[in-house]
Amino acid sequence: MDRGFLFGDGIYEVIPTHSGKPVGLQAHLARLANGLAEINIANPYDNKQWEEIIVTLVERNRTAQTGPYIGIYLHVSRGTVMSRQHAYPQDIPPTVFAYGFALASPPQPDVDKVSPLSVALEQDLRWERCHIKSTSLLGNVMHFEQGRMQGKQETILLNANDEVTEASSCNVFVVKDDIIYTPPLDNQLLPGITRMLVIESLSREGMKVKQEVVSKALLLAADEVWLTSSSKEITPVISIADQRVGNGKAGPVWAHAIAIFNRHKFSL
Numbered sequence: 587m588d589r590g591f592l593f594g595d596g597i598y599e600v601i602p603t604h605s606g607k608p609v610g611l612q613a614h615l616a617r618l619a620n621g622l623a624e625i626n627i628a629n630p631y632d633n634k635q636w637e638e639i640i641v642t643l644v645e646r647n648r649t650a651q652t653g654p655y656i657g658i659y660l661h662v663s664r665g666t667v668m669s670r671q672h673a674y675p676q677d678i679p680p681t682v683f684a685y686g687f688a689l690a691s692p693p694q695p696d697v698d699k700v701s702p703l704s705v706a707l708e709q710d711l712r713w714e715r716c717h718i719k720s721t722s723l724l725g726n727v728m729h730f731e732q733g734r735m736q737g738k739q740e741t742i743l744l745n746a747n748d749e750v751t752e753a754s755s756c757n758v759f760v761v762k763d764d765i766i767y768t769p770p771l772d773n774q775l776l777p778g779i780t781r782m783l784v785i786e787s788l789s790r791e792g793m794k795v796k797q798e799v800v801s802k803a804l805l806l807a808a809d810e811v812w813l814t815s816s817s818k819e820i821t822p823v824i825s826i827a828d829q830r831v832g833n834g835k836a837g838p839v840w841a842h843a844i845a846i847f848n849r850h851k852f853s854l
C-alpha cells in the first residue's frame with residue numbers, strides 16, 4: 587500500500603560517482619529537496635545524512651565487477667497508507683528506497699571511440715510538470731519505447747509549437763555555426779544536473795551556451811546534437827528520425843565540450 591507503488595507519488599534522483607567521487611552532488615540534493623517540497627513531502631534527511639547514505643552505498647557496491655563508476659538511485663515516496671484514495675494523509679513517514687548500481691563508463695573525448703546515438707523524433711505527449719523529477723515515468727517510458735520500436739536509442743521530443751523540450755531521459759544541446767543552444771528551463775523539461783554542469787564548465791573556459799528555444803528546423807539543420815544526463819554525460823547524436831546530423835559523426839565541438847566537462851565536473 588505504498589503510494590509510490592499505487593500512484594507513482596514520489597521523487598527520485600540518480601547521482602553518478604566516479605571512484606567514489608559524486609558528480610554534481612549538491613545540485614542533485616537540492617533538486618531532490620525542491621521536488622519533495624513541490625509535492626509536499628517532508629524531506630526525510632538533511633544533506634549530510636543523504637551524503638552518508640551515498641557514501642555507504644558506494645562502499646557496499648564497489649566490487650571488481652562494478653568498476654569505478656557507481657550510480658546511486660534515491661527514491662522518496664509519500665509512504666504507506668491504509669486505503670487507496672487520492673487524498674493523502676498529511677503526517678505519514680515517507681518511504682525511502684536507495685541502491686547503488688554499476689554505471690557504464692562515460693564517453694571519452696575521442697570522436698572515433700565514442701558510441702554515438704541514433705534517435706527518433708516525436709511529439710511530446712507528457713504532462714505539464716516535467717520539471718518535477720517524479721517517479722511517475724510512464725510518459726517518459728512510452729516515449730523511450732517509441733524510439734526503441736524504430737530501432738533508435740532515444741527519442742527527442744517536440745512540443746505543440748514544434749520546439750524541442752528534451753529527450754525521454756536526457757536534455758538536448760544543439761550546435762549550429764559554432765553556437766551552442768539548449769532549450770531554456772521551464773515546466774516542459776527536467777532541470778538536468780548534467781545540463782547545468784555543461785553550461786557552467788563551458789562558461790568557465792569562455793564558451794557560452796545560449797539557453798534559447800530550439801525549433802525543429804534548428805534541430806534538423808544542426809551541425810551537432812548532444813544528449814546529456816548523469817549516466818550519458820555528453821553523448822553525440824548522429825541521426826534524428828533517419829536524417830543524418832552534420833557529417834554523421836561525433837563533432838569537434840562535442841569533443842572539446844566533453845574534455846572541458848571532464849576538467850570541471852568534480853568542482854562544480
Ligand code: PMP
Nearest residue numbers: 755756757776778779780815816
Ligand atoms: N530529462 C529527463 C526526462 C531525465 O529523466 C533526465 C535524467 N535521466 C535528464 C533530463 C537528465 O538529467 P540529469 O542530467 O540530472 O541526469
